[in-house]
Amino acid sequence: MRNLGIALLLAATSSAALAQPATRPAQPPKLLIAISVDQLSGDIFDEYRPHFTAGLKRLSGGTVFRNGYQSHAATETCPGHSTMLTAKRPASNGIVANSWIDQSASRQDQVIYCAEDESVAGSTSTSYSVSPIHLNAETLGDRFKKLSPASRNVAVAGKDRAAVMMGGRNVDQRWYWNGQIFATDLKARPTPAVVTAFNVGLTTALAVARPALAPPPLCSARARGYDLAPGVRAGDHRFERAAGDLRAFRISPEFDGATLALSAGLIQEMGLGRGPATDIISVGLSATDYIGHAYGSGGMEMCLQVLALDRELGDFFAQLDLSGIDYAVMLTADHGVMDLPERLRDKGVADAARADPALAASEVGKRLAPRVNRTDSVLKGIGIAGDIWIDASLPAAERSRVLADALASYRAHPQVFAAFGRDEIMKVAMPTGSPDRWSVIERIRASFDPKRSGDLYVVLKQHISPIAVPSKGYTATHGSVWDHDRRVPILFWRKGMAASDRPEHIETVDIMPTLAALLGLAVDARALDGKCLGDVEGISCPAR
Structure with missing residues (x-):
């Protein structure tokens, strides 16, 4: 866990201690760090905020919007990351x-x-x-390199899709975990020496078994085991890892420590924050998501992870402080999460349940097939609910019949909140105003692209998990229209900022215009879904 991250961090970097400026300077920072914590819901942030002592405590001393929103319905990793640095919702950016x-x-x-x-x-x-x-949009790094070609745009993440969606097209370095090592798709770019050394060091470190963590009382109090299926247990895992178990490494606090250590190494070797223009590094921390999927969000595992994340970020910032670089940080999340329905019921959420497997598109499509003289399923989908596609080989009249029958079938199911057809969704104007007040169909519209989205969209009732049968590593999830998946923290920090807790309900698409103003980058507000946030200290938004 933390020891691995520190060891790799120190092996990858060597910085001399330099004095930090006493107050926040008026000019743009020399380094902008955009951090995504995968699955850090607003609920998780609120629950553990009083217990932060290190990196997250530091960021909480800046400008905190606890009511940030991934405002759209597609609350998944790729759409969520695509909004952060593009100011475009999925309906606009295609993800x-x-x-x-x-x-x-x-x-x-x-x-x-x-x-x-x-x-x-x-x-x-x-x-x-x-x-x-x-990705049908430019990221902040893409845009800023047009203005300042000397700027470096770097992305490091636990997931490739996080690194891609935050970095964009015009990136200098992009690294992500491929299941074995940190790898890149930019094969023509020279590999920094730190990456090669880091991968060797990480492989060596993971060849040594890791004992179970000793939970503090805060986490022990959350330890209650749930046997969800044969060989599938959640609630009281302590992250012991056998030698060479890469899967266990990924589903553990160690994973974020390694990602941050590699990020620090690249900052040092590339001299990020020391060039003529502001450099941007996007960091995608994925362990919270893998742990949440494997064990849910309400047990000892998530407690251990969030406290470790706080410490790892503290170590990362401490290393940056030693460098003397003037840096600013933005932190948010790509989506939230719904906890295990079994644990939710124990907490009094009586209607929490797992979805009926019969709701899968393939199953509904099989039941509808005889009505159009077919034997195979006439519906296609990925998982339960969300986007559903009608078999494109059907004649138009049969497609219309299938659509009407599918909508009726889904709407009649007691676990389904609503089902909408493509035409019904597309008639809805793109939503505006406070995202907590959007209707369900407006949330769907915000992530609906007629070129890629389904022929119908199915919404499960709140507290119905689309995971019908839990499996190892997959017991809880996200992806719904409900606020436990939509609400995320959005934090801005720079040395010298006064603490400010903002109550407004804002969107993640507001991040990029705000950071653009910090960097002095002009953007056409009319072409964006987000707006500059004028309540962040040190940021002067352009006149509208």
Whole structure:
């Protein structure tokens, strides 16, 4: 855990202690750090905020918007990351889900992964060629390099899709975990020496077993085991890891420590924050998400993870302080999470349950097939609920019949809140105003792209988990229209800022225009979904 992160951090960097400026300077920072903590919901942030002692405590002493929103319905990793530094919602930037179905695809696999280039020979949705080709928007780093070509744009993340969606197209370095090492899709770029050394050091460190963590009383109080399926238990895991178990490494606090250590190493070797223009590094921390999926958000595991994240960020910032670099930080999350329905019921949420497997698109489609003289399913989907596609091979009249019957079937199910057809969704104007007040169909509209989204959209009732049958590593999830998945913290920090807790309900698409103002980058507000936040100290928003 923390010891691994510190060891790798110190091995990757060597900075002389330099004096930090006593107060925040008026000019733009020399280094901008954009951090995403995958699955750090507003609820988790609020619960643990009183217990922060290090990095998250520091950031909480800046400008804190506790009511930030991934305002759209597609509360998944790829859409969430796509909004942060583009100021575009998924309906505008094209990243409508982690994956979608393209029935016109020439390959046999018609599932398209958000961060792949499916035109590359041999690429599939599970073994893909990493690419930003599907992101129909410029990131902050893309835009700033146009203004200042000397600026460096770097992305490091636990997931490739996080690094791609935050970094964009014009990146100098992009590194992400590929299951074995930190890898890149930018094969033509020289590999920094620190990356090679880091991967060697990480492999060596992971070859040594890790004992179980000793939980503090705060976390012990949350330890209650739930046996969810044969061999699937959650609630009281302490992150012991066998030697060489890379999967256990990924689903542990160690993972974020390694990501931050590599980020610090790249900052040092590349001299980020020491050039003629502001440099930007995007850091995607993925452990919270993997731990939340494996064990839920309400047990001892999440407690251990959040406290470790706080300490790891503290170590990372302390290393930056030693460098003397003038840096600013933004931290947010790509989505929230719904806890285990079993634990929610124990907490008094009586209607919490797992979805009926019969709601899967393939199952509903099989039941509807005989009505149009078919034997195979006439519906296609990824998981339960969300976007559903009608078999494109059906004649138009039969497609209309299937749509009407599918909507009726879903709407009649007691676990379904609503189901909408494509035309109904597209008639809705793009929502405006406070995101906590949007209707359900407005939330869907904000992440609906008619070129990529389904023919209908199914919404489960709140507290119904789309995971019908828990499995190892997948017991809890997100992806719904409900606020436990939408509400995320948005934090801005720079040395010398006064603490400010803001009550406004804002969107993650507001981040990029705000950071652009900090950097002196002019953006056309009319072409964006987000707005500059004038309540962040040190940021002067342009006149509207």
